[in-house]
Amino acid sequence: MPDLVRFGVSLDKSLLKKFDRHLAARKCPTRSKAIENLIREEVIGGEWLDGRSPVAGTLTVVYSHHKRQLVNHLLNVQHDYQPIIISTQHIHLDHDNCLEVIVLKGKSAEVQDLADRIRAAKGVKHAALTMTTNV
Amino acid sequence: MPDLVRFGVSLDKSLLKKFDRHLAARKCPTRSKAIENLIREEVIGGEWLDGRSPVAGTLTVVYSHHKRQLVNHLLNVQHDYQPIIISTQHIHLDHDNCLEVIVLKGKSAEVQDLADRIRAAKGVKHAALTMTTNV
Amino acid sequence: MPDLVRFGVSLDKSLLKKFDRHLAARKCPTRSKAIENLIREEVIGGEWLDGRSPVAGTLTVVYSHHKRQLVNHLLNVQHDYQPIIISTQHIHLDHDNCLEVIVLKGKSAEVQDLADRIRAAKGVKHAALTMTTNV
Amino acid sequence: MPDLVRFGVSLDKSLLKKFDRHLAARKCPTRSKAIENLIREEVIGGEWLDGRSPVAGTLTVVYSHHKRQLVNHLLNVQHDYQPIIISTQHIHLDHDNCLEVIVLKGKSAEVQDLADRIRAAKGVKHAALTMTTNV
Numbered sequence: 001m002p003d004l005v006r007f008g009v010s011l012d013k014s015l016l017k018k019f020d021r022h023l024a025a026r027k028c029p030t031r032s033k034a035i036e037n038l039i040r041e042e043v044i045g046g047e048w049l050d051g052r053s054p055v056a057g058t059l060t061v062v063y064s065h066h067k068r069q070l071v072n073h074l075l076n077v078q079h080d081y082q083p084i085i086i087s088t089q090h091i092h093l094d095h096d097n098c099l100e101v102i103v104l105k106g107k108s109a110e111v112q113d114l115a116d117r118i119r120a121a122k123g124v125k126h127a128a129l130t131m132t133t134n135v
Numbered sequence: 136m137p138d139l140v141r142f143g144v145s146l147d148k149s150l151l152k153k154f155d156r157h158l159a160a161r162k163c164p165t166r167s168k169a170i171e172n173l174i175r176e177e178v179i180g181g182e183w184l185d186g187r188s189p190v191a192g193t194l195t196v197v198y199s200h201h202k203r204q205l206v207n208h209l210l211n212v213q214h215d216y217q218p219i220i221i222s223t224q225h226i227h228l229d230h231d232n233c234l235e236v237i238v239l240k241g242k243s244a245e246v247q248d249l250a251d252r253i254r255a256a257k258g259v260k261h262a263a264l265t266m267t268t269n270v
Numbered sequence: 271m272p273d274l275v276r277f278g279v280s281l282d283k284s285l286l287k288k289f290d291r292h293l294a295a296r297k298c299p300t301r302s303k304a305i306e307n308l309i310r311e312e313v314i315g316g317e318w319l320d321g322r323s324p325v326a327g328t329l330t331v332v333y334s335h336h337k338r339q340l341v342n343h344l345l346n347v348q349h350d351y352q353p354i355i356i357s358t359q360h361i362h363l364d365h366d367n368c369l370e371v372i373v374l375k376g377k378s379a380e381v382q383d384l385a386d387r388i389r390a391a392k393g394v395k396h397a398a399l400t401m402t403t404n405v
Numbered sequence: 406m407p408d409l410v411r412f413g414v415s416l417d418k419s420l421l422k423k424f425d426r427h428l429a430a431r432k433c434p435t436r437s438k439a440i441e442n443l444i445r446e447e448v449i450g451g452e453w454l455d456g457r458s459p460v461a462g463t464l465t466v467v468y469s470h471h472k473r474q475l476v477n478h479l480l481n482v483q484h485d486y487q488p489i490i491i492s493t494q495h496i497h498l499d500h501d502n503c504l505e506v507i508v509l510k511g512k513s514a515e516v517q518d519l520a521d522r523i524r525a526a527k528g529v530k531h532a533a534l535t536m537t538t539n540v
Contacts, residue, residue: 003283009302011309013273015405019309022316028255032279037254038308039281039289040261046292056228058195058236060265089224091238093191097269101193101236103226119172120163125270126175130195130263134232135285138418144437146444148408150540154444157451167414173443174416174424181427184319270420298525307524310531326498328465328506330535359494361508363461367539371463371506373496389442390433396445398535400465404502405530 009035040133048131051109055131059102059115062126066096070123077121078102081114097125144170175268183266186244190266194237194250197261201231205258212256213237216249232260279305310403318401321379325401329372329385332396336366340393347391348372351384367395414440445538453536456514460536464507464520467498467531475528482526483507486519502530 011019020031028034047053063070078085084106091099104111112129119127146154155166163169182188198205213220219241226234239246247264254262281289290301298304317323333340348355354376361369374381382399389397416424425436433439452458468475483490489511496504509516517534524532 004280005283005286006278006280007286007301008276008278009305010274010276011302011306012405013275015306015310015313016275016277018313018405022313025316026255027251029257031277032281033255033257034312035279035305035309036281036285037261038312039305040285042304042308043285043288043292044261046295056197056234058193058234058265060193060267062191062267062269086226087224089222089236089238091221093240093269099191099193099238099267099269101224101238103224103234103236105228116162120161120168122164122168126172126179126267128265128267130193130265132195132197132234132261132263134197134228134234135260135282135288139415140418140421141413141415142421142436143411143413144440145409145411146437146441147540148410150441150445150448151410151412153448153540157448160451166412167416169447170414170440170444171416171420173447174440175420177439177443178420178423178427181430270417270423296525297521299527303525303527307531314531326467326504328463328504328535330463330537332461332537332539356496357494359492359506359508361491363510363539369461369463369508369537369539371494371508373494373504373506375498386432390431390438392434392438395540396442396449396537398537400463400533400535402465402467402504402531402533404467404498404504 040135043135044131044133047133048108051112052107054106055108055111056134057104057111057129057131059104059118060126060128060130061100061102061118061124062093063098063100063124064096065098067123070121073121074100074118074124077114077117081110084110084114175270178270179266179268182268183243186247187242189241190243190246191269192239192246192264192266194239194253195261195263195265196235196237196253196259197228198233198235198259199231200233202258205256208256209235209253209259212249212252216245219245219249310405313405314401314403317403318378321382322377324376325378325381326404327374327381327399327401329374329388330396330398330400331370331372331388331394332363333368333370333394334366335368337393340391343391344370344388344394347384347387351380354380354384445540448540449536449538452538453513456517457512459511460513460516461539462509462516462534462536464509464523465531465533465535466505466507466523466529468503468505468526468529469501470503471501472528475526478526479505479523479529482519482522486515489515489519
């Protein structure tokens with residue numbers, strides 16, 4: 001179970017008013033929730049810059065399946081990084097394109113490395129890395 | 136099969152030299168590939184800002200499974216957006232946390248809307264949207 | 271004088287610990303200050319997306335002064351946007367390049383428009399827009 | 406004078422069509438210019454991540470001038486970083502707020518360091534760093 005700590009924050013009244021309006025537009029129920037989200041994004045960003053921190057993330061890859069060698073190449077690259085890959089989901093996006101989501105857990109430098117290698121493969125149209133966290 | 140067009144680009148010599156060094160560090164095999172990646176990122180960014188463009192994307196969600204109501208709530212929200220959800224993958228990230236990847240295809244405004252609703256749910260720690268494309 | 275409001279925030283203990291470590295590394299003195307910064311960035315981002323909000327910002331432009339027509343062109347463009355330009359600072363960055371900082375105040379759509387026009391000028395190497403706020 | 410190199414790029418026809426539409430909307434006159442901009446942004450991003458590269462940049466600071474100690478503190482901090490500060494421009498943004506733009510040239514780690522110290526000062530509302538380049 002989460003172990004909650006409560007603390008006070010002082011904020012300029014007019015900034016708080018703008019923030020509340022912003023939250024209403026984004027459907028965010030409470031300030032606490034919104035501030036928690038901002039803090040988590042900030043912490044994740046810091047962990048990502050520091051290559052040694054353990055992170056969780058997903059790599060979204062779109063590629064043309066018409067190149068049969070590409071499918072094998074992507075499998076080979078993934079096997080080189082087997083210890084940091086948890087699982088892979090494959091979607092037939094349309095007639096020409098596949099979308100694959102690779103769930104990753106490891107040091108951010110390794111995760112970034114895998115993303116670079118997949119992005120560099122001929123026929124890969126897009127490889128977007130999303131960093132998240134279990135904290 | 137992709138229908139390729141070839142065209143010429145003029146670039147300052149010293150900028151090109153820096154770009155080539157940058158590509159070598161990122162393991163990118165050719166300038167054409169790197170430029171294709173930059174162009175695609177730029178086009179995707181534009182489509183995302185324009186809410187009506189059809190996009191493909193993934194939503195990475197991390198949440199604590201200790202709140203049983205949350206799991207039901209997330210399912211309910213997803214059923215409200217059933218036409219734009221292709222599939223969902225679930226990972227037991229650690230003792231406390233689940234990671235879910237939702238693959239989406241729809242107008243970018245709707246996709247963003249779903250992300251906002253899931254991000255706002257109590258117990259959801261992170262909801263990161265990755266926009267991609269089939270072009 | 272600023273009119274301060276104080277309110278409470280609840281946060282998971284382990285996330286707060288990571289945040290405190292992150293703040294120490296970035297030399298941030300207090301949590302309140304850090305949270306204020308995050309909130310302001312979020313509000314500014316929202317105002318920027320909504321084209322009608324009044325914003326303040328700076329446009330950093332680097333260009334080669336060897337093209338005399340460019341200098342005149344940049345002046346002409348700026349005069350078209352005179353109502354939203356507060357002032358301009360010019361730096362001789364090196365033998366070939368000028369750096370100009372244009373301070374802007376206006377609707378975010380107009381400000382973005384000016385940035386696009388300057389970025390499009392031949393000989394302009396970089397035109398980076400920084401959005402800020404007076405709140 | 407710039408020393409131009411010309412090289413060919415191959416691109417999928419439908420991606421190129423979308424890119425051309427995107428450029429028209431952003432008022433960009435030619436593909437070469439747009440690609441040059443994308444490449445420069447990519448190179449600048451790489452230089453910024455590598456702390457030792459020499460960069461040029463601007464720091465946009467908004468603060469309340471009602472705190473007299475703040476003005477002195479900001480001056481003191483800037484003098485600690487005198488070798489990397491080229492010049493400063495000061496704007497009276499409104500009754501309460503000052504906007505200052507500091508033009509910087511130095512290693513990206515030092516520039517980031519100065520930004521962190523100014524951002525941490527009580528009364529500073531916003532400190533946004535824009536990295537640019539003379540290449």
